[in-house]
Amino acid sequence: MTSAEKAKSEPLIDLQRLVVSVRRRRRLWVATALLGLIAGGLVAMLLPSPPTAVAQILVIHPDDSPTDSGTLMRTDVAVLKTTKTAGEALKKLNSTQAPEEFLKDYEGLGLTNNVLQLTVKGKTNDEALARAQAISDAFIAEYIGRNQAAAAAQQKALLDQRNQAQNELTPIEASIVTEEAKGRNANPAQLERLYSRRAELTSKISDYDGRAQEAGIGTPKVAAGTQIVDAPRILPRSLLKTLATDAGIGFALGLLAGLGLAAITSVVKDRPVLRREISQHLGASVIAQLPKPPRFLRRSTAATRRQRVAATLVRAARQEGGSVSLLDLGARKVTAALAVDMARELAGKGPVSLVDDLPKTNLRELAGEGPIRVLDRGDTPMTAKERRIGVGSVEPGTAWTDLEFLGAETILVVRTGHANTEWLHTVARQLADRRIPIIGVVVVDPDPRDHTDGTLWDGLHTALRGRAGAVPERKAPPERLTPRPVAKPVEMFPDEDLPVRRLSPVEPPREKKSARRRPPTPYKRPEEHDNADQPTKRFSPVSPDNAEAL
Numbered sequence: 001m002t003s004a005e006k007a008k009s010e011p012l013i014d015l016q017r018l019v020v021s022v023r024r025r026r027r028l029w030v031a032t033a034l035l036g037l038i039a040g041g042l043v044a045m046l047l048p049s050p051p052t053a054v055a056q057i058l059v060i061h062p063d064d065s066p067t068d069s070g071t072l073m074r075t076d077v078a079v080l081k082t083t084k085t086a087g088e089a090l091k092k093l094n095s096t097q098a099p100e101e102f103l104k105d106y107e108g109l110g111l112t113n114n115v116l117q118l119t120v121k122g123k124t125n126d127e128a129l130a131r132a133q134a135i136s137d138a139f140i141a142e143y144i145g146r147n148q149a150a151a152a153a154q155q156k157a158l159l160d161q162r163n164q165a166q167n168e169l170t171p172i173e174a175s176i177v178t179e180e181a182k183g184r185n186a187n188p189a190q191l192e193r194l195y196s197r198r199a200e201l202t203s204k205i206s207d208y209d210g211r212a213q214e215a216g217i218g219t220p221k222v223a224a225g226t227q228i229v230d231a232p233r234i235l236p237r238s239l240l241k242t243l244a245t246d247a248g249i250g251f252a253l254g255l256l257a258g259l260g261l262a263a264i265t266s267v268v269k270d271r272p273v274l275r276r277e278i279s280q281h282l283g284a285s286v287i288a289q290l291p292k293p294p295r296f297l298r299r300s301t302a303a304t305r306r307q308r309v310a311a312t313l314v315r316a317a318r319q320e321g322g323s324v325s326l327l328d329l330g331a332r333k334v335t336a337a338l339a340v341d342m343a344r345e346l347a348g349k350g351p352v353s354l355v356d357d358l359p360k361t362n363l364r365e366l367a368g369e370g371p372i373r374v375l376d377r378g379d380t381p382m383t384a385k386e387r388r389i390g391v392g393s394v395e396p397g398t399a400w401t402d403l404e405f406l407g408a409e410t411i412l413v414v415r416t417g418h419a420n421t422e423w424l425h426t427v428a429r430q431l432a433d434r435r436i437p438i439i440g441v442v443v444v445d446p447d448p449r450d451h452t453d454g455t456l457w458d459g460l461h462t463a464l465r466g467r468a469g470a471v472p473e474r475k476a477p478p479e480r481l482t483p484r485p486v487a488k489p490v491e492m493f494p495d496e497d498l499p500v501r502r503l504s505p506v507e508p509p510r511e512k513k514s515a516r517r518r519p520p521t522p523y524k525r526p527e528e529h530d531n532a533d534q535p536t537k538r539f540s541p542v543s544p545d546n547a548e549a550l
Contacts (some may be wrong), residue, residue: 013267020273020447022259024417028259032444036254037247044239050121053128055136055232057116060225062147064113073110080108080116080139088138093130106135113228132232133490144223151219155212162208169201191344271422273417275443275454281424281434282412286454287440288312290334294532306334309442310341313411316439324439325390325407326466327357328429330418331444332393335362338413338442339391343372355390355406363391400430410436415444492508 022029061072080087086099095102095142106120118135122128176194179186275286289310293302317324326342328335336358346352353373356363364374377390390406392398403410410431419427431438443454 009013016452017272017274017277018120018263018266020450021271021417022262022433024273024447025262028262029255032258032261033251034257036250036252036257038250039249039254040250041243043250044243048239049242050123051125051128051237052235053120053122053125053132053232054230054235055118055120055132056111056230057118057136057139057227058225058227058229059114059116060222061114061145062151062219062222062263068113070110070113073113073116075185076116076139076143077108077110079142080135085138086262088142089131089134092134092137095151100262104129118232120232128234129232136228136232140226140228143226147222148219151215157213158208158215162205162212164199165208166205166538167478169198169205172201200434246265247408269420270292270422271417273419273447274450274452275446276443276452277421278414278416278424278443281421281428282414282438282441283428283456284412284438285456287316287411289446290338290445292332292445303337305380306338307345308339310338310345313439313442314345316410317411322409323390323407324408325392325403325405325436326353326413327403327410327514328391328393328413329395330415331413332358332361334415334444335393335413336363336366336391339363339389340366341368342371343389344370347371348500350385350387351383352387352389355388357390357392357402357406359393361391377402394427394430396521403431404434404436408436409439411439411442413442413444416446 040479059073059076061068064072081103083099083103090097090099090102105122106118109117109119111117116139118132118139120132120135121129121130122464172194176191176198179191179194272281275289279286290306290309291302326335326339339354340363343352343354347370352371353375354363354367355375355377367374388407392403392406394403394412412427414424428438441454
């Protein structure tokens with residue numbers, strides 16, 4: 001797969017990396033959640049909710065039906081939140097507050113199709129109760145007046161239609177009387193039409209009278225039924241409940257804000273946190289990892305782990321009489337302690353010295369009194385059997401040309417999430433330009449749930465599997481030649497006792513094979529019997545040599 005195909009296959013946002021980045025920034029979102037919790041508690045204590053009064057109103061609808069879906073009650077709630085109702089309530093309270101501002105202090109809620117709940121806030125308990133009573137009275141008066149006006153208008157319209165029908169009936173009655181007065185000369189067809197029209201108008205007049213009476217009867221039922229069924233009362237306030245509610249809301253909002261901020265910063269900063277990403281960007285395998293150094297507890301456990309990692313690094317850079325460097329990137333204290341542990345591991349096998357080029361650390365204090373010498377860069381030339389460990393940094397501002405004086409090979413100590421992708425590429429490029437191979441990477445403070453593969457499958461000459469394969473072979477006996485072995489990777493620091501090179505066996509030259517002659521068939525005398533009727537038998541020619549043999 002080419003680099004272009006890899007770039008196309010990589011997702012725009014790696015969810016695993018995003019989750020790990022957000023988890024590593026848990027201090028941020030935990031801090032924002034705690035701030036939200038504290039802020040909610042302070043709001044509940046310093047800014048308590050004002051006194052609240054509640055009342056319930058029974059509303060009778062003239063056109064109510066069991067199949068109503070709450071439309072009539074929603075209409076009543078909307079009417080309750082009008083400036084007309086608010087203005088009438090303010091008149092009862094003798095208040096100069098604007099109706100628009102007063103609307104923000106109360107709410108209406110339809111509990112059922114006929115029960116309306118009113119919630120009113122006030123500065124004091126008495127003011128809240130007075131406001132609830134005034135708003136309830138204003139709503140009931142407005143509702144009853146609106147229904148009475150509607151009923152009166154409907155009754156008046158019905159009576160007007162009845163009077164119109166009555167006026168039309170009067171000439172019909174006169175025409176009937178006139179036609180009947182003619183006696184036998186009356187027109188029967190004309191009388192039939194007049195009788196039919198009179199009956200129709202009489203029926204309409206009777207219907208209009210009944211509907212007008214029903215319209216007048218419905219209004220008193222609405223006026224008598226619409227009333228306050230639950231008098232205004234102050235809602236009890238619990239400080240603990242209010243405190244818990246406000247604190248919970250603040251905690252949730254702070255947590256969401258912190259998680260969102262952590263996710264955005266992890267995407268924008270582009271700092272690798274997975275071993276796979278660190279290995280790819282640095283071009284070297286992850287050979288060890290160390291947890292974040294503890295501040296107070298479990299220091300002995302951390303020191304034991306660090307010593308095991310130091311032994312691993314010593315085995316990785318196992319050549320005698322060579323120099324290796326530890327370069328820090330975000331883990332200065334761990335790098336210094338790891339270099340001292342490596343020097344102590346090598347001190348029992350020969351002379352070892354440390355080259356201190358790591359800023360803001362004191363290797364002499366860490367090394368203490370002992371066989372380990374701590375030198376500055378360029379103090380003393382290295383002897384033949386001496387192992388030298390250089391300690392430096394590849395943070396921004398590093399003098400890249402000085403790294404080659406710290407060691408011919410290097411081990412990078414990188415803290416996860418410290419450097420961005422661009423800087424990791426810069427470190428790898430600068431080390432390659434200085435021709436300093438990277439033995440491996442030690443990851444500090446990795447994510448406990450990071451199970452990605454940090455092995456680099458390219459660059460066999462620097463990978464640990466290539467270095468481990470370069471083991472000295474046994475010398476072959478002089479009298480026996482063995483086949484030539486497969487070429488092994490070239491080591492940066494070859495051992496002094498080089499193995500005998502095995503040569504392929506030399507075979508003696510072979511003579512060219514000549515074409516084999518067919519051996520002559522020996523002559524056999526024929527048996528003495530009658531062969532007259534048999535065909536003549538051909539014999540092979542007899543050579544002079546065969547003749548002499550015979």
